[in-house]
Each structure stands twice: as C-alpha cells, then as structure tokens.
Amino acid sequence: MKIDTRLLIGAATLLCALPAAADDQVYDNSFRLGSLALFYHTSAADLEGPYVPAGVNFKAKDLETLYVGLVRRVSSAFDVELALGYPPLSKVEGRGPATVGSVPYNGEIVSSARWLSPTLFVEYKFLPESSKLRPYIGVGVNYTAFYDRDSTAQGNAGLGGPTRLSLTSSLGPAGTVGLGYNVSGHWHVYTSYSISRVDTNITADTDGIERSTRIKFGPQTWVVSGGYSF
Amino acid sequence: MKNYWRVLGAVGAALVLAACGDSSQTAPAGSSTAPGTLAIDPPFRIASLDAATFAAELAASTTGAELLAVAGTPTCGVDFYYLKFWTVGALATETTESSGALMVPTGGSGCSGPRPIVLYAHGTNANQALNIADITNPSNTEGALIAAMFAAQGYIVVAPNYAGYDISTLGYHPFLNAAQQSGEMMDILKAGRTALPQTLAAATSDNGQLFVTGYSEGGHVAMATLRALQAAGATVTAAAPMSGPYALEAFGDALFFGSVDLGSTEFAPLLTTSYQHAYGNIYTATTDIYSPTYATGIATLLPSKTPIDTLFTEGLLPETALFDSTTPVVPGQAALTAALAVPDNPANPDTPLFQLGFGNPYLIVNDYRVSYAADAAADPDGAVPTATAGVPLAATAPTQTLRNALYVNDLRNGHWAPTAPTLLCGGDQDPTVFFSVNTETMAAFWPAQVAAGLITVLDVNAAPSGPFAKIQTGFIASQAALLAYYQSADGGGLSLAAAQAEVTENYHTNVAPFCSLAARSFFGNFAGVQQ
Numbered sequence: 001m002k003i004d005t006r007l008l009i010g011a012a013t014l015l016c017a018l019p020a021a022a023d024d025q026v027y028d029n030s031f032r033l034g035s036l037a038l039f040y041h042t043s044a045a046d047l048e049g050p051y052v053p054a055g056v057n058f059k060a061k062d063l064e065t066l067y068v069g070l071v072r073r074v075s076s077a078f079d080v081e082l083a084l085g086y087p088p089l090s091k092v093e094g095r096g097p098a099t100v101g102s103v104p105y106n107g108e109i110v111s112s113a114r115w116l117s118p119t120l121f122v123e124y125k126f127l128p129e130s131s132k133l134r135p136y137i138g139v140g141v142n143y144t145a146f147y148d149r150d151s152t153a154q155g156n157a158g159l160g161g162p163t164r165l166s167l168t169s170s171l172g173p174a175g176t177v178g179l180g181y182n183v184s185g186h187w188h189v190y191t192s193y194s195i196s197r198v199d200t201n202i203t204a205d206t207d208g209i210e211r212s213t214r215i216k217f218g219p220q221t222w223v224v225s226g227g228y229s230f
Numbered sequence: 231m232k233n234y235w236r237v238l239g240a241v242g243a244a245l246v247l248a249a250c251g252d253s254s255q256t257a258p259a260g261s262s263t264a265p266g267t268l269a270i271d272p273p274f275r276i277a278s279l280d281a282a283t284f285a286a287e288l289a290a291s292t293t294g295a296e297l298l299a300v301a302g303t304p305t306c307g308v309d310f311y312y313l314k315f316w317t318v319g320a321l322a323t324e325t326t327e328s329s330g331a332l333m334v335p336t337g338g339s340g341c342s343g344p345r346p347i348v349l350y351a352h353g354t355n356a357n358q359a360l361n362i363a364d365i366t367n368p369s370n371t372e373g374a375l376i377a378a379m380f381a382a383q384g385y386i387v388v389a390p391n392y393a394g395y396d397i398s399t400l401g402y403h404p405f406l407n408a409a410q411q412s413g414e415m416m417d418i419l420k421a422g423r424t425a426l427p428q429t430l431a432a433a434t435s436d437n438g439q440l441f442v443t444g445y446s447e448g449g450h451v452a453m454a455t456l457r458a459l460q461a462a463g464a465t466v467t468a469a470a471p472m473s474g475p476y477a478l479e480a481f482g483d484a485l486f487f488g489s490v491d492l493g494s495t496e497f498a499p500l501l502t503t504s505y506q507h508a509y510g511n512i513y514t515a516t517t518d519i520y521s522p523t524y525a526t527g528i529a530t531l532l533p534s535k536t537p538i539d540t541l542f543t544e545g546l547l548p549e550t551a552l553f554d555s556t557t558p559v560v561p562g563q564a565a566l567t568a569a570l571a572v573p574d575n576p577a578n579p580d581t582p583l584f585q586l587g588f589g590n591p592y593l594i595v596n597d598y599r600v601s602y603a604a605d606a607a608a609d610p611d612g613a614v615p616t617a618t619a620g621v622p623l624a625a626t627a628p629t630q631t632l633r634n635a636l637y638v639n640d641l642r643n644g645h646w647a648p649t650a651p652t653l654l655c656g657g658d659q660d661p662t663v664f665f666s667v668n669t670e671t672m673a674a675f676w677p678a679q680v681a682a683g684l685i686t687v688l689d690v691n692a693a694p695s696g697p698f699a700k701i702q703t704g705f706i707a708s709q710a711a712l713l714a715y716y717q718s719a720d721g722g723g724l725s726l727a728a729a730q731a732e733v734t735e736n737y738h739t740n741v742a743p744f745c746s747l748a749a750r751s752f753f754g755n756f757a758g759v760q761q
Contacts, residue, residue: 051276051366102280102307157430160275207274208314 027229032069034225049211110155142196172197266420272428280307304382306341315421320508330390331363333381344437351444351451358533388422405500412458449474470749480613490587505635551589558596605630655745662738
C-alpha cells in the first residue's frame with residue numbers, strides 16, 4: 001500500500017514550526033482524546049466488470065472509534081489541528097440484489113478495511129481567550145489511505161472466489177465547527193462536527209477477474225473529547 | 231512537547247504497519263505453462279445457483295423451458311467455475327492458455343461428496359468469444375444444456391472452450407484435429423481435477439468415474455479423447471460421442487461428390503485453416519481452394535467475434551453455396567464428371583438440401599474440387615461412395631493434401647476400438663453431420679463391439695423401441711411440435727414445405743438435448759446417480 005507519509009510529516013512539522021503566542025497565561029499545545037462517531041454517507045456507482053449482475057453496490061457501515069487531536073495555538077484567534085482517529089475497521093455492506101446467483105448479497109458484510117485518515121484544520125476561534133466557552137470553525141484538508149483490505153467469506157462467495165481489494169488513496173477538503181470549554185487551567189472539553197470528502201477507486205480482483213467502481217464518501221464525524229493544554 | 235512527539239511517533243508506526251497491511255488474499259497465476267496446469271488457481275466462480283434458482287432461470291425463457299422439459303427439474307445446485315489452463319496448439323511449440331468450464335453440483339445428498347466427472351466437448355461455434363462456463367450469457371445455450379443435463383443432476387462437468395476461443399491467443403482453432411483436441415481435453419481434465427478441491431464447493435469431490443461425451447465437432451473430439459485416454463491407460467467409465475463427424479475421410483468424400491451438408495461453408499474455412507497450421511501443405515495461397523470472392527482473409531475469418539450472420543450479409547462467406555453451380559467437366563473422365571454434377575435425383579429426399587450447396591458466388595473453386603474428387607475416385611474410402619465390409623479407410627494414404635488430413639484425423643485410424651461401454655447417438659435425418667456416413671460407418675467398423683453390446687447405436691429419430699424408447703418418442707414429438715409451430719401464426723404461418731425446411735435447418739441442434747439425455751441415461755447405468 002502506498003501512503004504519502006510526506007503529508008503527515010509535513011503537517012507535524014508545520015504544527016511545530018508555527019509561532020506560538022507570547023502570552024504566558026495561555027498554552028501553545030493541546031492534546032485531545034475522545035470518542036469519534038463516523039457517518040460515512042457512501043455513494044458509489046454500481047460495480048462494473050465481467051459477470052457482475054446489474055445493481056451490485058456497497059455501503060460502508062457507520063462506526064465509532066478513538067479520536068486523537070494535536071492542536072497548536074497560532075494566535076489568540078487561530079489554531080491548527082491535526083485530527084486523527086484510531087484507524088477503524090470499517091465494514092462494507094452489500095447493497096443491491098438480494099442474491100448474486102443464489103448467494104445472499106444485499107445486507108451482507110462483504111468486505112472490511114482500515115482507514116488512516118488524518119485531517120489538518122486551520123481553525124478560527126470566536127470570543128476572547130479568557131472566555132470559558134469558545135466556538136470555532138475551521139477548514140482543512142483530509143488525506144485518507146486504506147489498508148488491511150479484506151473481502152469476507154460472504155464477499156468472496158458473491159464475487160466468485162478469493163478477492164483482493166485495492167483502493168486508491170484520497171486527498172480532499174474538510175470543514176469543521178466546534179465548541180471548546182475551559183474546565184480549569186490545563187483542562188478543556190470539546191465537541192465538534194466535521195465533514196470531509198473522500199473519493200476512491202476500488203478494484204476487486206477475484207482470481208484474475210477484475211471489477212471496479214468509484215466510491216464517494218462524505219464522512220461526517222462527531223467528536224466529544226477532553227483536552228490537556230501545555 | 232515530548233508527549234506530542236510520542237503521539238506522532240505512534241502515528242508514524244501506524245503508517246509503517248499500514249504499509250505492510252496489504253490484503254493477503256491473492257489469486258496467483260502459476261509460473262508453469264506445462265499442459266494441464268491451471269493458469270489461475272483457484273478458478274473464478276462465475277455464478278452459484280441453487281437447484282430452485284437454476285430451474286427458475288431456465289423456466290424464464292422459451293428455450294430454457296424446453297430444455298427443462300427434456301433435462302428434468304434440477305436436483306442439484308450448480309457452481310460455474312471459469313477454468314484457465316495451459317495447453318498446446320496443433321504444434322508442440324504452440325503453448326497457449328485456454329479456458330473452459332468446471333461445473334460443480336452442490337447441495338445435499340446426491341449433489342455433494344464424491345461425484346463422477348463428465349468430460350464434455352462442445353459443438354462447432356463460430357463465436358470466438360464463446361465461454362461455455364458463462365451461464366449468465368443467454369447465448370450460451372450449450373453451457374446451459376450441459377449444466378441442466380449433467381451438473382444439475384449430480385455430475386461434475388469439465389468442458390473446454392477450445393484453443394483459439396475466448397482468452398486463447400493461439401490465433402486459430404485446431405478444428406477436428408484429433409491429436410490436439412483430445413490432448414486439450416486431457417489437459418482440461420487434469421486442470422479440473424486440480425481445481426476441484428480448491429473451489430468454493432469443496433464438499434464435492436471426484437469419485438474417480440469418468441464419462442466422456444460431446445456433440446457434433448465435440449462428438450469427434452469425444453471419440454478421439456476416448457481413444458487417447460485408452461492409449462494413455464486412463465480409466466474411462468463410459469463414453470457417448472454424439473452426432474460427430476467421426477469418419478472424416480468418408481464424410482469429406484461424400485461432400486466433395488455433391489452431398490453438401492448444412493453448415494459446410496462455416497466448416498470449410500475452419501477445417502482448412504486448422505490443417506494448414508497442423509500440416510502446412512493444404513494450400514500455398516488461399517486462392518488454391520477458395521474463389522477470389524472469398525479467399526482474402528478467409529484463413530483468419532473463423533472463429534470470429536462478428537456474428538456469422540453478419541459475415542454472410544457482409545459477403546465474407548456464402549451462406550450455403552460451397553461449390554460452383556457450374557460444375558466441372560473432367561476431360562476423359564465421364565464418371566467423375568457425372569459424380570461432380572449438381573445432385574438432381576428426384577427420388578432422393580435429400581436432393582433439395584444438397585442443391586443448396588451449389589451456387590454463384592461460391593466458396594470452393596472447381597479445380598480444387600476436382601483434385602480432391604480425383605483422389606477419392608482413384609483411392610476410394612470404404613464407406614463412400616460404396617460401402618464395403620468393415621468400411622476401412624482408403625487403401626493407401628491419400629495424395630491430395632486435404633483428403634490426407636481428413637484421413638489422418640478419421641477415427642477409423644489408429645487400429646483401435648472402444649474398450650469402455652460406448653453409446654453412439656444421433657439422428658438419421660441429420661442434414662449437418664450425416665448419420666449414415668459417420669455413426670453408422672463407425673458401427674460397421676466395430677461390428678464385434680456392437681454385437682457384444684459394448685457399443686450401443688441410438689438413432690433418436692427411429693421408431694421407438696428398447697431402453698431409449700421414451701427419448702425417441704420425445705424427439706419425434708418435438709419435431710412434430712416444431713413443424714406445427716412454424717405453421718402456426720406464432721411461428722410465422724409458414725407453408726408446410728417452408729416449415730419443413732425450418733425443421734430441417736434446426737434438426738442437428740434439436741437432436742442435441744435428446745442425445746444428451748440418452749447419454750445421461752446411459753451413464754446412469756454405471757454411475758449410480760440420478761438419471
């Protein structure tokens with residue numbers, strides 16, 4: 001699998017290189033940990049290729065995973081956030097005909113994959129830094145790579161045999177809105193709602209027979225996290 | 231900051247792991263190209279149908295429903311695997327990938343566990359893209375036939391598409407080349423047996439029983455395969471070649487003497503191309519054989535991805551006119567000249583059929599026809615034009631190169647006889663592969679085996695009698711129903727003569743399901759599976 005590690009290294013370098021505010025009462029860095037609910041909003045063209053009945057499609061199942069955020073304060077109004085999640089095992093459900101031949105398809109878990117999907121946001125915070133409650137908005141860029149891609153036994157049965165899946169990596173825009181609350185000193189709690197755009201070409205190679213389609217995700221994430229600033 | 235970098239380090243580690251986390255499920259192509267080796271292992275399953283779904287899909291079309299009525303309701307599900315394997319063309323240096331079907335019965339008792347194998351050879355098909363494993367293709371009627379007739383009744387079916395078809399890059403089809411085609415049958419059998427335990431239907435296994443059958447071209451292939459398997463010391467439980475051109479020299483002689491069969495303009499280019507590749511001496515230029523109207527490009531015309539009807543309409547091939555309607559005069563040889571005249575015997579009911587083989591434009595030039603016929607007249611076949619006891623081949627090898635190629639591939643060649651129970655099935659009015667010239671010639675060639683009951687000859691068109699009486703009754707009734715259909719409004723409201731012509735045109739195809747049913751019934755005597 002090819003992952004452009006330069007993106008992450010570049011993002012981390014950017015975070016550390018940004019000038020910190022001079023105010024001694026504020027902290028330059030934050031580490032956030034929390035829960036991330038992921039709603040995929042999949043849209044895919046029907047699978048195309050040899051021996052595929054009409055209407056064979058997919059849907060990724062929504063899930064929850066661990067959220068990790070690294071935030072660098074740029075100024076009193078601006079932060080840069082690198083949002084990460086523990087790469088979740090996303091399960092993909094078959095959508096379309098009830099059966100492919102006589103093999104159950106619709107609603108069956110046909111494949112799974114893990115996503116590594118860091119997003120780099122530039123965020124604008126409202127209200128003064130002394131406020132306990134600070135809403136914020138942000139825009140950024142999402143990079144998504146897929147690994148541990150497996151066709152399940154049911155997927156293999158539907159597609160005709162052991163199947164190797166490949167999904168291209170994706171680079172797309174992202175946006176977020178959130179709210180931070182200063183509990184006390186170093187500690188904060190946050191909630192945010194983010195959306196990004198992920199496009200990937202999926203190719204299923206079953207014993208030398210290739211079928212493919214393009215899947216568009218509009219993954220929306222709802223995060224509740226606690227943060228420690230230092 | 232220290233913790234910050236630790237987190238990034240963890241992310242980096244995750245990336246490294248991710249880079250190693252590619253899917254482990256692969257379909258490696260084997261590196262060996264030895265004949266009989268699977269090119270893709272395990273094979274791809276095109277479709278998996280349970281018995282009820284298969285029955286419903288057949289019932290959904292007219293031809294499927296007719297097949298269902300003959301073959302019976304499926305008792306087993308069928309998994310359709312697409313075999314890709316290595317074989318060789320006519321020459322040992324012509325290594326090529328070929329493909330075919332592995333149809334595996336599935337389901338409960340009688341459908342899984344150890345099962346017998348039916349090794350099947352299909353009939354001539356002009357479609358280069360033919361894939362007999364692709365049950366999802368409505369035009370794959372022969373695939374549906376063998377699936378319904380054998381696989382859905384508990385037989386594992388192995389059937390090649392043949393070299394030159396589908397994915398094969400051979401560039402031509404070794405049509406009626408007994409050595410190549412029997413070799414390819416043995417190659418796919420080996421590949422199928424290798425693949426079987428690795429399929430998604432691994433609960434079905436080979437019980438060691440082998441039945442060999444095939445229709446039309448595949449009848450010749452099946453008989454050649456029986457001969458080759460016997461020569462190799464392999465066990466064949468029983469065989470059933472059906473409607474095949476077994477006695478090729480006799481068949482060729484009949485044809486060049488004017489008994490032109492339906493389909494001959496399709497068979498001729500396939501045959502000359504095949505033998506030119508195998509022996510290199512059939513022609514120097516295609517114009518040696520073919521009229522200028524058709525000679526250009528004919529060596530690579532068939533099989534084709536263009537429908538054969540389009541080839542006819544585009545003028546690339548005549549539909550029926552094999553020979554020039556202005557027949558040749560051979561100086562000083564009145565008998566030969568007479569033998570080459572357009573058939574006009576009003577007492578012979580086949581005369582109108584044979585006359586279709588003459589016209590202008592025509593496919594084969596008179597000079598070539600004369601060269602073949604002169605050789606046949608000088609060194610006659612034992613069956614044509616006059617049958618002799620034991621119907622041997624020509625006394626000496628023919629000198630005319632095409633006739634010699636037919637002689638080499640004639641299945642009377644090789645000093646052999648079946649040692650496994652064998653059913654020779656056909657229809658005696660077959661206008662495409664003449665029953666008398668082929669099936670009856672072989673029966674006459676093996677009188678001891680026929681008398682001993684080792685070889686059974688079945689004419690599905692004969693008056694019903696014996697163990698296959700129901701099948702004969704069914705075939706005769708189907709012909710009558712077809713005749714009535716063509717005369718009905720739904721069938722076009724044809725006159726009796728026109729309707730009869732349609733029935734004749736479809737006769738060869740219509741025999742296939744009934745002979746296949748007879749083959750299944752015959753095999754059932756030895757396999758103990760449902761008939």
